[in-house]
Amino acid sequence: MDDTKQKIRQYVAENFLFSSDGFRLGDDASFLEEEVIDSTGIMELVLFVEDNFGIAVKDEEIVPENFDSVNQLAAYIARKGGG
Numbered sequence: 001m002d003d004t005k006q007k008i009r010q011y012v013a014e015n016f017l018f019s020s021d022g023f024r025l026g027d028d029a030s031f032l033e034e035e036v037i038d039s040t041g042i043m044e045l046v047l048f049v050e051d052n053f054g055i056a057v058k059d060e061e062i063v064p065e066n067f068d069s070v071n072q073l074a075a076y077i078a079r080k081g082g083g
Helices: 002-015 039-053 070-079
Strands: none
Touching: 002 039, 002 070, 039 070
16 A cells, blocks of 8 residues: 555645655645645546546545545555555
């Protein structure tokens, strides 16, 4: 799961934080509360998950419990058999 978390951190840092210095938030930090990702960004994150982990994300799975932090997203990917 560490590899999955690293991929998530790198993607978020490069695409939402526009940081070449890496991901500077904790793995439990809320993407929404920290204003890292908005609703459009969540859709980009869904596409990232589908493309990089071979997961088909269902509409009803696009909820904060699955997509609002590095840890939540990594756990979701693991549950779906990706990563």
